[in-house]
Amino acid sequence: MIPGLLSSLIFAGSLYLIFSEKLNRTIAGIAGSAAMVGAGLALGFYSEEAAIAAIDFNTLGLLLGMMILVALLEPTGFFQYLAVWAGRWSRGHPVRLLVLLGTVTTVLSMFLDNVTTVVLIAPVTILISEILGMSATPLLMAEALLADTGGVATLIGDPPNVLIASAAGFSFNDFLTHALPVVAAAWLTALLLLRYLFRQELAVRPPDVEAVLRLNPSEALNDQATARRVLIVLGAAILLFFFHDRLHLSPAFIALGAAAGALVWVRPAIHETFQRVEWSVLIFFSALFVMVGGLEAAGVLRALVGLIARANAMPPVLLGVAMIWIVAALSAVVDNVPITIALIPVIEGLGAAGVATGPLWWALAFGAGFGGNGTIIGSTANIVVASLSERTRTPITSALWNKRGLPVMLATCAVASILYVLTFPFLSR
């Protein structure tokens, strides 16, 4: 009883500090996990060995490997190249520009970290819209919303997906067959909705189209040789992801192997490359694993599973739809990573109690992925475009996001729910 109470208190306290932003999330995570292990040692419900065992190294390895590849690609100017290319191909037509930039960020964020993609594409977006003399707001919001939506389609597109795949044993191809179709429909809905919501801003005829045509994408690509090498390695890694199930290779091994290969081929100044790797994110994940492991060891999650299983009179389809909306609502206001990490043992517990968990995993992925679109703080990509826009003449406000982003979240979740109900038998497989 006391271990359960104390561990819940530590976890809730850390979450409060993280979500209220009273403390940096990684600092709160480290402090919380130290407190959890301390409490576990004192009361005998958790040990250092158990804490280490609670860390999912498959998730960390995959994230680290992909982060290293991005860190190598970042300084080459490849991302700027793509954005400038999109700008030129749009020939200054606002709607075409929105579609092209949205597609570029989506495709990148299906394979790379959404935040990095947006951090690198957004400044060039501001550049293109200023040269054109149009507002950057529709483009910036579309990039964040479409990147977050598109990222749900692949195993490596989104941290919650990495976590879910590792826990549920889903392969890269499972995501392509189960998540991609739903995401494609949601993504198209989001794009059309954005086109409609921003119809006024996108109706302007930019005064100076000629200037955009004089942008030279190849000059934005500073280091073609390195970009080519990293892209070849990245391509090979993605190819291996398709077959990782049959080859019996873990995604983490493929990502770390690719990172090793790229590092040997490029031989960068390692100190600079590693400065671009987001170690604080990796430590935050580890800390959450240790804390949730403590909750599990103290029996809290078992009690929670018992409660849900008893209330589980509702049909499985409804349980899944409820999961989509509850997780989405939570993800709109708080980070979806802690939510996912905390819900994974709950779903596992439901599975042990005899509930079919296959569809629930997908509901978790959709809710966590699409929920972040709802508010300006819903996802890191949203925060990034908003804070970049603060340094321009037309900042994106929270009120504006509620008017233009929230409908996108509601629409994508609605599409996901409908398709979830229609494809439920298939998702159960």
Next chain:
Amino acid sequence: MKIGDCMKRNVVSIPETATIGEAAAIFTARHVGLLPVVDDAGQLVGVLQLRDLLALVMPDFVRLVEDIDFVHDFGALETRQPSPEVMARPAREVMQPPLFVEEDCGLLRAFALLRQRDLHDLPVVASNGQLVGIASRVDIGAALLAGWRTPPPGGAP
């Protein structure tokens, strides 16, 4: 040689009450890079640089994008102008706190200060805080070079 010996004593300055528009007109008429801002008593209260005014029309992306070599044409931005409201705002709002020295400041120290803060002009004040002169990097640098011994013709290594 001290900075008092190479500075210009005829300083163009503006009062605290000047607007951004008035300051722009003085920059245009006098072709200077920096205007000291003085209060009623002639005390130096700040400096207004040409680039502080240009920052008002500088595109946001110049600060946000690391490399702008590939932008061959700034398009609509080339003709951007501050709005009449901005032009009517007091220059005080965009001025910087002054970096200044007194007349007995050494030349190399003066040059080093400018170099460190990436400035081009250095106001000089008397011991009572009154603005008495201004020296540019070129004034200070040329005065320093003038102190160098010229090598004999033919040149020893």
